[in-house]
Amino acid sequence: MAFQLVLPDSKSVSQAPSPLAYAVDRTFFYAAAAGALAIILLVIYILWEIGGQALPAIGRSGASVLVNTQWDVQNSSFGILPQIWGTLYSSLMALLIGGFIGVSIAIFLTQDFLPHSLATVFRTLIEMLAAIPSVVFGLWGIFVVIPFVRPAADWLHDAAGFIPFFSTSLSGPGMLPAVIVLSIMILPTVAAISQDAIGLVPYKIKEAAYGLGATRWEAILKVILPTASGGISSALVLGFGRALGETMALAMLIGNANQISLSLFSPATTLAALLASNFPEAGAIERQALMYAALVLLAITLVVNVAGTLILLWTSRKMAKA
Amino acid sequence: MTNASVLEKPTATAGAAIDCNIDKIYYGKFLAVRDSNIAIEKGKITGFIGPSGCGKSTVLRSLNRMNDLIKGFKLEGNVHFHGQEIYDKGVDPVVVRRHIGMVFQQPNPFSMSIFDNVAFGLKLNRFKGDVEERVQHALTRAALWDEVKDKLKASGLSLSGGQQQRLCIARAVATQPSVLLMDEPCSALDPIATRRVEELMLELKNDYTIALVTHNMQQARRVADITAFFSVDISQGGRTGHLVEVGPTDQIFDAPQEKLTKQYIGGEFS
Amino acid sequence: MAFEASPATPAMAIPSGSDGKPPSLGYNSFEPRALWNLILTLGLWAVAALGATPLLSVLYMLIVKGGARLNGELFTELPPAGFEMGGGIGNAIQGTLVTVAIASLISIPIALFAAIYLAELRPLSRISSVARFLAKVLTGFPSILAGVFVYAAVVLLMGSYSALAGGVALAVLMLPTITLTAEGAMHMVPQRMKDAAIGMGCTNTQVVWSVTLPTALPSIVTGIILAVARVAGESAPLLFTALFSNYWLRNITEPTASLSILIYNFSSMPFDNQIELAWAASLVLVMIVLGFNILSRFIGRPQV
Numbered sequence: 001m002a003f004q005l006v007l008p009d010s011k012s013v014s015q016a017p018s019p020l021a022y023a024v025d026r027t028f029f030y031a032a033a034a035g036a037l038a039i040i041l042l043v044i045y046i047l048w049e050i051g052g053q054a055l056p057a058i059g060r061s062g063a064s065v066l067v068n069t070q071w072d073v074q075n076s077s078f079g080i081l082p083q084i085w086g087t088l089y090s091s092l093m094a095l096l097i098g099g100f101i102g103v104s105i106a107i108f109l110t111q112d113f114l115p116h117s118l119a120t121v122f123r124t125l126i127e128m129l130a131a132i133p134s135v136v137f138g139l140w141g142i143f144v145v146i147p148f149v150r151p152a153a154d155w156l157h158d159a160a161g162f163i164p165f166f167s168t169s170l171s172g173p174g175m176l177p178a179v180i181v182l183s184i185m186i187l188p189t190v191a192a193i194s195q196d197a198i199g200l201v202p203y204k205i206k207e208a209a210y211g212l213g214a215t216r217w218e219a220i221l222k223v224i225l226p227t228a229s230g231g232i233s234s235a236l237v238l239g240f241g242r243a244l245g246e247t248m249a250l251a252m253l254i255g256n257a258n259q260i261s262l263s264l265f266s267p268a269t270t271l272a273a274l275l276a277s278n279f280p281e282a283g284a285i286e287r288q289a290l291m292y293a294a295l296v297l298l299a300i301t302l303v304v305n306v307a308g309t310l311i312l313l314w315t316s317r318k319m320a321k322a
Numbered sequence: 323m324t325n326a327s328v329l330e331k332p333t334a335t336a337g338a339a340i341d342c343n344i345d346k347i348y349y350g351k352f353l354a355v356r357d358s359n360i361a362i363e364k365g366k367i368t369g370f371i372g373p374s375g376c377g378k379s380t381v382l383r384s385l386n387r388m389n390d391l392i393k394g395f396k397l398e399g400n401v402h403f404h405g406q407e408i409y410d411k412g413v414d415p416v417v418v419r420r421h422i423g424m425v426f427q428q429p430n431p432f433s434m435s436i437f438d439n440v441a442f443g444l445k446l447n448r449f450k451g452d453v454e455e456r457v458q459h460a461l462t463r464a465a466l467w468d469e470v471k472d473k474l475k476a477s478g479l480s481l482s483g484g485q486q487q488r489l490c491i492a493r494a495v496a497t498q499p500s501v502l503l504m505d506e507p508c509s510a511l512d513p514i515a516t517r518r519v520e521e522l523m524l525e526l527k528n529d530y531t532i533a534l535v536t537h538n539m540q541q542a543r544r545v546a547d548i549t550a551f552f553s554v555d556i557s558q559g560g561r562t563g564h565l566v567e568v569g570p571t572d573q574i575f576d577a578p579q580e581k582l583t584k585q586y587i588g589g590e591f592s
Numbered sequence: 593m594a595f596e597a598s599p600a601t602p603a604m605a606i607p608s609g610s611d612g613k614p615p616s617l618g619y620n621s622f623e624p625r626a627l628w629n630l631i632l633t634l635g636l637w638a639v640a641a642l643g644a645t646p647l648l649s650v651l652y653m654l655i656v657k658g659g660a661r662l663n664g665e666l667f668t669e670l671p672p673a674g675f676e677m678g679g680g681i682g683n684a685i686q687g688t689l690v691t692v693a694i695a696s697l698i699s700i701p702i703a704l705f706a707a708i709y710l711a712e713l714r715p716l717s718r719i720s721s722v723a724r725f726l727a728k729v730l731t732g733f734p735s736i737l738a739g740v741f742v743y744a745a746v747v748l749l750m751g752s753y754s755a756l757a758g759g760v761a762l763a764v765l766m767l768p769t770i771t772l773t774a775e776g777a778m779h780m781v782p783q784r785m786k787d788a789a790i791g792m793g794c795t796n797t798q799v800v801w802s803v804t805l806p807t808a809l810p811s812i813v814t815g816i817i818l819a820v821a822r823v824a825g826e827s828a829p830l831l832f833t834a835l836f837s838n839y840w841l842r843n844i845t846e847p848t849a850s851l852s853i854l855i856y857n858f859s860s861m862p863f864d865n866q867i868e869l870a871w872a873a874s875l876v877l878v879m880i881v882l883g884f885n886i887l888s889r890f891i892g893r894p895q896v
Contacts, residue, residue: 012498013449013456014420017795025795032713035705036723039771042764043726049744050737104639113636122644129647131885133825135852136874139859140650143657143867184646191643215625217632238732245734247828248852252859272736272828279740280832294740298733305732309725388791393716420793430784433807442802443792490788497792 050298054291065292071258071274073282078289080296085260086268087300090178090250091243093264098183098243099236102190106232109191110198111220123195130188138252141181142173146253149176153265170265173255179264181249186239193238197231197315198224230315237308244301247272271297339364339501339531340385340422341402347380350394355380358565360550362501362533367523369546369571370535373591376552377563378535382503385533386422387415404500420447423499427506429486431478431493436461436470439478439489443497456496464492465522484515491522501531509537520545539587542571549574551583658875661868666876671838671854677865681873683840687755687848688877690841691834692824694759699766700816706767707774707812712786712800724775730768736828738764743832755841755848758834762823769822773815777808814888821884825877827852851877 017025057065061078068079105126109119153170160166170176201224209219225232255267256277271293279290338361347355355377362368362385370378380389387408389395401408408418420443431439440457449456457474461467466488470481478489487507494502504523508516523532523545536542542549550568554561567580578584585591669680706727710720742761747753781804789803805812827850835847836857851873858870 012421012500013444013447013451014497014499014793015447016414016417016420017793018448021795021798025797028797028800029713032705032709033719035702035707035771036709036714036719038702039706039723039727039730039767040719042767043730045745046737046741046764049741053744101639101643104636105643108636108640113633113640122640125644125647128882128885131821131825131878131881132647132650133827133852133874133877133881135825135827135855135859136650136654136878139855139870139874140646140653142859144649144653187643215629217629218625241732245732245736247734247736248856252856272734275736275740276828276831279743280835291740291744294737298737301732301734302729305729308732309728386791388787391787391790416793416795418793419791424791426784426787426791428784430782430788432785432788432803442789446792446794446798493788494792 047298050291050294054288054295057285057288057292060288065289066296069258069260071278073286076285078286078292080271080274080293082258082260083269083271083274083293084296084300086175086254087244087270087272087297089262090175090182090254090268090270091240093175093179094182094186094243095236095240097179098186099190099239101183102187102235102239103194103232105187105191106194106198106235107220107225110195111216111224126188126191129184130192134185134246134248135252137181137185138249141177141249141253145177145180146170146172149180157265164262165264168261168263168266171267173253174265174267175254175261176264178250178254178268181253182243182246185246185249186243189242190235190239193235193312194228194232197228197235200231200316201227230311230318234308234311234315237304237311241301241304241308244304245272245297247276251276271300337364338362338402339404340533342381342385343399343401344381344384344397345399346397347377347384347389348394348396348398349392353560353562355563358552358563360565360568362531363548364531365527366547367527367532367534367545368548368550369542370533370550370552371537371539371542371586372552372563372566373554373586374537375561375563376554378550378552379505380563381552381565382505382533382535385501385503386419386424388419388424390415420497421499422501422503423494423497425487425491425494425502425504425507427509429483429490429510431481431486431489433477433479435475436478436481436489437474440492440496443493447497449497457492460492460496461489463495463522463526464488465518466492482515484511484518487511487515487519488522491519491526495526495530498529501533502526504532504534506535506537508541516541539575543575546571551578551580551586553582553586654871654875654878657868657871658873661872662875666869666872670840671849671858671869672865673838675863679865679869681849681851681854681869681876683837684849684851684854684873685876687758687834687837687841687850688824688852688880690755690844690848691758691762691830691850692820694756694844695762695766695823696816696820698760698763699770699819703767703770704774704812706771707778708800708804710771711775711778712804713796724772727768727771730764731772733765733768734828735765735826736831738762739829739831739833742829747833750845752845753833753835753847755834755844755846758830758848758850759844761829761833762826765823765826765829766819769819770816773818774808774812777811777815778804780811781807810891813891817884817888817891821881821888824884825852825881827856831856851880 065078065080067081068077069081070077070079109123114122150170153176156166157169205223205227206219209223250270251273254269254273256269256273257267258269259266261268274293275290278286282290340362342360344355344358346353358381370382372378383389384397385401397409403422432442437457440460441453444453444456458467461470466485469485478486481489508519511519520541523534526532534546548568549571551566551574552563553566554563567574567578567583574583575587578587665678666680667685668682670683671681672679706723710724714720738761741764742757746757746760750757785803785807786799789799794802830850830853834850836853837847837849841848855870855873858866
């Protein structure tokens with residue numbers, strides 16, 4: 001197999017790789033290909049396992065699980081509408097708060113509001129936030145956030161209880177503490193991707209804005225943010241995706257109550273919290289229903305994440321052309 | 323009209339190290355080079371000149387199959403190296419590159435010590451002899467020894483641009499390949515460093531066969547024994563490079579046969 | 593309309609309406625756009641301060657509440673039951689280290705090989721683009737689903753919860769992250785360096801080993817450390833794979849405790865002793881995670 005070049009002069013030390021080198025090269029290639037294939041097979045295997053385990057539940061109750069509101073193990077009646085509602089509602093609220101703060105911080109750190117060295121310190125602080133484990137946030141939420149927001153929540157309920165958001169009182173765990181902690185958890189994701197997106201805005205565009213006599217905020221709001229809007233939207237979508245899949249902090253803070261309410265102060269539940277709290281003790285039938293819930297969660301996050309990734313890809317291509 | 327020189331069939335010169343008969347080079351659907359037949363003669367420097375986009379680098383890089391790395395690359399024709407077709411099915415490009423060394427446009431030392439950079443090729447070829455002596459020899463050939471002999475352990479990246487390029491030349495000649503391809507080796511260098519590299523090429527010529535792509539006509543005139551002039555036709559939205567004329571350097575510069583060559587040498591386009 | 597009509601008319605800027613005077617170029621803080629500028633800037637400072645508060649609060653609580661129990665007993669004792677006093681989190685630290693080690697052993701080799709394939713060997717092939725896309729999707733994958741998957745694939749198969757299953761679940765989370773960061777790191781190696789190796793007649797393997805990997809190594813190690821740090825804090829995938837245990841781990845086929853599950857379990861207990869241990873465990877966990885993060889910053893610094 002080793003091909004040899006025959007040369008008239010033999011002064012050169014050049015020679016073909018040894019048979020061993022060829023064998024190593026080939027083995028190495030196949031090992032690397034196997035690694036890449038492993039990722040593809042893993043995804044297929046995940047879908048196959050979760051889908052396969054959920055199949056009996058899908059066959060038994062079909063789409064009715066999606067609209068049923070009861071999770072009744074005794075009667076084997078399983079519905080996950082409250083969980084779907086809770087997942088979407090908590091994530092959306094967290095996106096509103098965490099997204100706003102995250103984008104603001106991205107502006108704060110990229111538009112010379114701080115001297116360079118301080119900006120680095122602040123950026124590190126925000127990045128550290130991403131490193132705090134979810135369960136630690138849960139613990140902090142129980143012992144810091146809930147006692148802290150309770151007086152305000154009670155006051156709001158008394159004064160403005162007619163507004164649906166404040167229609168119940170906060171008795172401990174509930175939607176609001178969960179949303180607050182969730183906002184904090186997605187904030188670093190949003191801030192980091194938004195900073196990258198703003199960093200991609202060509203300097204000449206900023207220069208052009210200032211050259212026209214724009215103030216700092218006119219340049220930011222009317223030129224820089226619109227130019228970076230693609231990247232910022234993908235930051236928001238990916239932050240939303242992160243919120244959807246978040247489990248532990250929510251399981252610890254949201255109260256795990258099977259109900260649908262607009263109120264920020266009432267306990268609620270999410271798909272991930274349902275899995276976390278019911279899976280370990282579930283019997284065979286309930287486990288199939290839980291697998292169904294897992295599949296729904298997978299589908300929702302998949303759609304959101306694919307959308308976010310595509311937006312990111314699309315905008316970076318657009319930026320590369322510009 | 324531009325095809326005139328192609329009509330004279332490439333003579334398989336006895337002294338040719340590489341005999342290159344390229345009919346067409348494609349990148350995907352894009353025809354990058356056509357009809358370029360050159361013999362790279364042994365022990366001589368063959369300079370490739372021409373306007374940018376004329377395919378001179380593409381042709382050079384197809385002589386040691388570096389173009390295989392580019393997706394969609396396809397070559398019609400053949401390239402013989404000491405009588406062996408390097409695009410034959412059984413030929414391993416890795417082996418071809420070990421015999422036909424290359425120096426690139428940008429100096430590209432590895433991020434390892436100066437010594438290891440030069441010894442790299444020796445290790446690659448499982449050289450059994452005295453590595454240190456070879457490294458010293460190569461660095462001396464590359465006119466770099468005196469500057470680095472006291473800091474062989476320093477990173478190759480710590481050198482200046484001109485020194486880095488000479489290091490890359492030392493690295494390429496350490497294994498004494500039979501041919502050295504140099505792709506605009508001076509384009510990133512200042513005039514003084516350029517001059518040193520040119521002197522080096524003239525000196526290396528005694529032992530090596532060199533093919534040199536240069537954007538600088540004067541450089542070709544100074545160092546090349548044989549000059550090949552490439553040009554580009556711009557048609558149907560595509561740019562296709564091709565060889566116009568090849569001959570002894572004096573003849574190309576003083577008495578070019580082709581009108582296009584005359585115009586280019588005369589500075590009518592670039 | 594890209595910009596507000598700028599007050600080019602000097603009417604506002606020039607107090608005396610005298611004609612012929614040049615427009616004032618000084619600051620005018622009461623002009624609406626200057627006022628807006630000020631309000632927005634103050635607002636931004638407030639929001640930024642708000643964003644930084646939680647971290648400070650979390651760190652404060654960890655140090656005050658968790659620090660109180662930071663002693664030798666914490667690392668050597670087993671968790672207390674019910675009304676017991678004292679106790680430690682020794683087996684949880686052990687369990688976290690073991691599951692993370694198992695996850696690293698499984699995921700790092702596969703991820704590095706995959707990254708080499710994606711970045712170096714066949715970057716444009718169909719397999720690579722599909723694998724790259726799926727890896728990106730997997731990084732956004734809710735971590736609890738890794739637990740659900742491993743429950744079905746490993747726990748049911750082995751017939752019991754185990755440290756091994758927990759490790760596999762964490763490996764599922766590490767694999768795509770390490771693959772993508774390692775691929776990125778290899779991409780950052782300048783093509784001209786790889787060209788140099790190829791031009792000398794290196795085989796693919798030799799190019800990767802002698803040029804790409806050594807050059808990209810600091811960034812790859814950074815990526816690995818960050819992935820390890822991230823999974824060390826994960827709890828959702830361990831809930832029903834590694835489960836929990838009140839005893840020391842003797843065999844990786846047994847269920848094991850972990851710091852994160854201990855915090856989860858103890859946070860809902862009505863005993864002060866357990867709550868204090870939950871804070872202490874949080875402090876240890878955060879120190880491990882932040883320690884890895886800081887380590888990665890030192891390694892990741894470009895070294896020339």
